[in-house]
């Protein structure tokens with residue numbers, strides 16, 4: 266469980282997250298949504314202890330985040346940044362095996378192969394990552410994250426570059442990993458998918474948490490209008506139908 270209390274984040278001279286208090290529960294898939302620049306990446310980085318400019322309290326299972334060593338934090342949490350850079354042209358399986366550095370050679374390759382299978386890439390294990398497609402490379406990086414023993418996954422726009430079927434498949438994998446007792450936090454731009462798959466939605470706007478809770482409650486008419494500039498209705502199965510016509514820009 267992650268408890269956040271009075272979190273402020275400054276970037277340069279601007280306050281980009283203000284006075285945020287909330288809790289990410291274990292065993293749940295949490296989605297952070299909000300327009301560009303709302304503060305989603307900043308919040309994820311702060312949760313991973315990557316932003317020295319963040320003030321306030323972040324506690325992981327009762328332990329102060331800042332009191333944990335880098336090694337302890339790395340064991341506990343896995344982070345997928347928004348930039349999907351792979352520095353070296355390794356084989357796909359070698360990239361994934363970097364996620365399970367605690368296992369010895371044979372075991373790590375076996376474990377890596379299993380994660381590649383989860384990501385539908387078992388036949389690409391020996392392929393160099395630079396010769397994979399963008400979506401396949403994104404799935405290799407997801408497999409590397411899944412290969413860790415981390416109890417907390419923080420993923421910044423993990424669906425970027427994935428086709429619609431893989432977007433859904435990846436969210437299903439996250440849900441099943443959450444059900445195994447992990448805390449999973451993802452930032453998403455597709456609010457329809459967020460509504461369908463997330464147990465808990467966090468809506469950020471201009472650095473403020475404006476709604477938090479189950480999707481139908483968090484995505485009220487007012488939030489859809491004010492934050493996303495759209496209208497929509499929920500049908501059965503948490504199916505958010507967004508009206509095709511965009512609203513006029515705020516203030517237009």
Ligand SMILES: Nc1ncnc2c1ncn2[C@@H]1O[C@H](COP(=O)(O)OP(=O)(O)OP(=O)(O)O)[C@@H](O)[C@H]1O
Pocket residue numbers: 276277279281299300301302303304305306307308
């Ligand atoms: N290194 C930085 N220096 C100064 N300002 C920054 C820096 N990084 C981000 N910001 C600002 O912080 C605010 C929040 O950015 P952040 O990346 O957290 O938003 P986001 O919700 O993830 O956006 P997006 O959906 O576009 O990825 C933005 O106004 C951005 O311009």
